[in-house]
Amino acid sequence: MNNRADFLDISQVTVAFGRSRVPVLNGIELKIARGEYVSVIGHSGCGKSTLLNVVAGLLPASGGGVVLDGKEVDGPGPDRAVVFQNHSLLPWLTCYENVKLAVDQTLSRAMGRAERHAWTLENLALVRMAQAKDKRPGEISGGMKQRIGIARALAMKPKVLLLDEPFGALDALTRAHLQDQVMQIHAGLGTTVMMITHDVDEAVLLSDRIVMLTNGPNARIGEILEVDLPRPRDRLALAADPRFVAARASVLEFLHHRHTAPGLAAA
Amino acid sequence: MNIATSKPAPAAAPVSVAEPALMPERSLAARLRPTLDAVLPPLLVVLALAGLWEVVASGPNATLPPPSKVWADSSELITDPFFDRGGLDKGLFWHLLASLQRVAVGFALAAGAGIATGLLIGTSKLATRGLDPLFQVLRTVPPLAWLPLSLAAFREAQPSAIFVIFITSIWPIIINTAVGVRNVPQDYRNVAAVIRLRGPAYFARIILPAAAPYIFTGLRIGVGLSWLAIIAAEMLIGGVGIGFFIWDAWNSSNLSDIVVALAYVGLVGFALDRAMALAGRLVTRGTSAQ
DSSP states (O other): OOOGGGSEEEEEEEEOOTTOSSOSEEEEEEEEOTTOEEEEEOOTTSSHHHHHHHHHTSSOOSEEEEEETTEEOOSOOTTEEEEOTTOOOOTTSOHHHHHHHHHHHHHTTTSOHHHHHHHHHHHHHHTTOGGGTTSOGGGSOHHHHHHHHHHHHHHTOOSEEEEESTTTTSOHHHHHHHHHHHHHHHHHHOOEEEEEEOOHHHHHHHOSEEEEEOOSSSBOEEEEEEOOOOSSOOHHHHTTOHHHHHHHHHHHHIIIIISOOHHHHHO | OHHHHHTTHHHHHHHHHHHHHHOTTOOHHHHHHHHHHHHHHHHHHHHHHHHHHHHHTTSTTOOSOOHHHHHHHHHHHHHOTTOBOSTTOBOHHHHHHHHHHHHHHHHHHHHHHHHHHHHHHHHOHHHHHHHHHHHHHHTTSOGGGGHHHHHHHHOSHHHHHHHHHHHHHHHHHHHHHHHHHHTSOHHHHHHHHHTTOOHHHHIIIIIHHHHHHHHHHHHHHHHHHHHHHHHHHHHHHOSSSHHHHHHHHHHTTOHHHHHHHHHHHHHHHHHHHHHHHHHHHHHTTTTSOO
16 A cells, blocks of 8 residues: 555545535545655635645545555644744744754654754754754744744654745745755655645746646646656756746646636636 | 933933943943933922922811821831831831732732633633633622621631632633633644644643733733732731731821821832733743744
8 A cells, every 4th residue: 555656645635614515625636656746736715725734634624535654644743744834933932942842742752862952953954044043933034934944844754744835925035045945855855745835936846746726615636737857956947948937837827827816807 | 409400311312322332431421311311200200299299288277298297207117117016016018028928828829720720711612601701700899899708718817818819819810811822823733733742741832831921911910909909908807917007007097107108008019010020021031022
């Protein structure tokens, strides 16, 4: 059952809230291989984040289920570490303590005290935040907070890393910088990643596959695009690459031609 | 004198604020200026009010003593709060200390029980439904209304007074803690869920720190109410304590002593409030700076 192609198996997931007859997500079927980087893209309100929350175990599916590495998801856990959109660092803890809390909580059986300290510092160094380890989240920039959030998630040694629009609240330059860092980390650690985004360039640059959702409610998977670009990828070189341009065009075509944003369609 | 020296202050203030940054070795006078700017206005107001009071209370038909008479009658109380001649003839320090001890015991009990109850009703919908209506009614009962029941139950002055403090200050602590717990952002709960932080550790590492600003608001209101309640309760139960001191002075028509005692009561209440605000700032540093 544990073959490469369905390391993370999302099977017929349907989510309906309350007594609503129309589900938010309907029959989502997606298999993600070990080490794969998959983006889920769609307009606001289509249920992208809902799908991620189901995989994270933070939200129960009304129908269908999620199996990770042969084990059914029945609640949140550190094997599916989440990087939240608004970083969600605990403001009363320093950056070090934020990561350390997750490490202590999830790896205390596998590691001794000194080892956990070293592992925390190693993860802070991985996102190049070792110098700010004793600062509190209120004292650092939005991009730095998100890097701590990534370090915290990676420090749990997750089987799959779930990114919920991780760069949405950042300015363009910081975003590009963090995207490059995530690409390096993905290349270095071989982490399986599922990322929610609404940024077409980001999806094409980072992903092996792009999953496009139709507009909600009753959102389904409209199309899955394989991004056949060699890694490591360089954003400058890719800008003129015809394969990049074609991939980008095909996602834009899906989002803006066939499935126009609901607000714009009404206007 | 005071008025004359303070006149140039407003005009010079902007300059003196800017200069220390350029020349840290400025004169002592320049460095003291911000302090003077903060202290002088209230001092002048107090002096002006004292002057007005002196004038109003100096007439032949005045019922209350003017400041000069207060000083003449009660200067010993003001200058030496530490004397102790046995019985109830003690300096104000001892009376205040007795009152503060009662407040400390009653308030500590209220803080412990209040935070625990607040955590419960903030976490459990069932507990909210069961307890909240009861609390909303009970919290409006004035402190002194509890005293007769309390005396009947405990049959002694000291525990009765402590109970009145407890029952007065516990409501804002419960209610603010519960609101704080309900307002813990879903993000923090999600983080706790992902790292599987549960039970007591979840309360200690996530809920309490996240709700701390609310809890300290409750504690601050509670300590103020305790101080209001103890003065009133002590007037009725007697013994050593600032409340009974005031009542005793009234019975012996010693109005000047009452004026001095009121000033002390106000200053101690102010100090309690500021101490609680400071404690809150120290404990919650960072939490509010999101």
